[in-house]
Amino acid sequence: MEGRRPTADSRSQFWLMCMRCCVLAGCVDVALFFIFHYLGSPILAWINVFSGPMYAIAWWALKTRRNVLALTLIWIEVLIHATLGSLLIGWEAGFYYYLLMFIPALFAGNRSYRRAALTVVALWLFYIGLAVATHLVEPVQPISENARLALYLFNLTVLFGMSSYLSMYYMMTVRRAHRSLSRMATTDPLTLLYNRGYMVELAGRHIAEREHGGRRLAFLLMDVDHFKQVNDLHGHDCGDRVLSQVGALLREALREGDSVGRWGGEEFLALLPGADTRQATQVAERVRQAVAGYDWSLYGLHAPVTLSIGVSEHQAGEMLSDSLNRADAALYAGKHGGRNRVEVALETEQQSAAGSQAG
Numbered sequence: 001m002e003g004r005r006p007t008a009d010s011r012s013q014f015w016l017m018c019m020r021c022c023v024l025a026g027c028v029d030v031a032l033f034f035i036f037h038y039l040g041s042p043i044l045a046w047i048n049v050f051s052g053p054m055y056a057i058a059w060w061a062l063k064t065r066r067n068v069l070a071l072t073l074i075w076i077e078v079l080i081h082a083t084l085g086s087l088l089i090g091w092e093a094g095f096y097y098y099l100l101m102f103i104p105a106l107f108a109g110n111r112s113y114r115r116a117a118l119t120v121v122a123l124w125l126f127y128i129g130l131a132v133a134t135h136l137v138e139p140v141q142p143i144s145e146n147a148r149l150a151l152y153l154f155n156l157t158v159l160f161g162m163s164s165y166l167s168m169y170y171m172m173t174v175r176r177a178h179r180s181l182s183r184m185a186t187t188d189p190l191t192l193l194y195n196r197g198y199m200v201e202l203a204g205r206h207i208a209e210r211e212h213g214g215r216r217l218a219f220l221l222m223d224v225d226h227f228k229q230v231n232d233l234h235g236h237d238c239g240d241r242v243l244s245q246v247g248a249l250l251r252e253a254l255r256e257g258d259s260v261g262r263w264g265g266e267e268f269l270a271l272l273p274g275a276d277t278r279q280a281t282q283v284a285e286r287v288r289q290a291v292a293g294y295d296w297s298l299y300g301l302h303a304p305v306t307l308s309i310g311v312s313e314h315q316a317g318e319m320l321s322d323s324l325n326r327a328d329a330a331l332y333a334g335k336h337g338g339r340n341r342v343e344v345a346l347e348t349e350q351q352s353a354a355g356s357q358a359g
């Protein structure tokens, strides 16, 4: 039976990603400390000694939900690092790359697109200013051509790694949000079965397939008997839990490939692709027995919950509403025949529902 999947909180995922970035950035700073020592650039080496603890504090701030403090520290660190790196060694060392990583993060983490866009403009102006400054002023602590190239390649590699990670995260977030939205649009929140709208869509697809020479299609329209009494005697909350349990029993009793949804209040619909009337009737009987045989005393009920079920099979050229009307007529006959019964619809809407199996 088709089911549903768990959800994830995308906002907390964003902060988890920031924590991972802090760890990565801290590791990069440790690597840069040794690189600058090796290159004979002590000022930059010592900047990294301060950067590492800043990322450690930012990580701790994120862990303790001091998100604004964490983001402020990360911004300060990257701005100072990129500025000093560019002014001391030169634009060609590629420290400006680190500023670029803020652009997607600004839009992903900011609820206001306007504020994110304004910050990007400020960042762009800063970027331009830094480029012009490094063009006009000679590097304060120049290093050899080869060392600068090595540094440039290192920074470029970090940018590729970080950007790939961030892009992957953003795509995962979008896909997760899409899955979550489509689940909400297709699921009944109480029973976690498909909702009516999605059942209509699924039935439409099966009918189209059948009209093109595909498999047969049978419908089970099911209604909980005397459900009003459950609400009246045990309360609405108990009624909700009973409906939810009926949903779970229906899911268990149906085969992989069948679909079941909540059709209305205490009414359910199952689609059985590939089943003819005889097979659908057997399935309906199995479902009826599964619900009636469940131990409902667990819910404080003194009598078992039962279902009346109307079975219909889609006829060539028939509209969905016609198949369902025939199933509904059979269900109605089941109610009148004493409930806790499976009734089979006749082939055309004009004929009354007939045939019965006692419960």
Ligand SMILES: Nc1nc2c(ncn2[C@@H]2O[C@H](COP(=O)(O)OP(=O)(O)OP(=O)(O)O)[C@@H](O)[C@H]2O)c(=O)[nH]1
Pocket (backbone or CB within 6 Å): 190, 223, 224, 225, 226, 227, 228, 229, 231, 235, 236, 237, 238, 239, 240, 243, 264, 265, 266, 335, 339
């Ligand atoms: N707890 C709960 N009750 C619901 C929900 N949706 C519909 N109902 C109740 O289901 C009851 C349906 O009552 P009726 O239509 O009279 O049918 P019935 O009592 O099941 O009787 P028969 O169908 O004739 O066997 C009403 O009391 C509705 O309030 C729901 O989501 N939760």
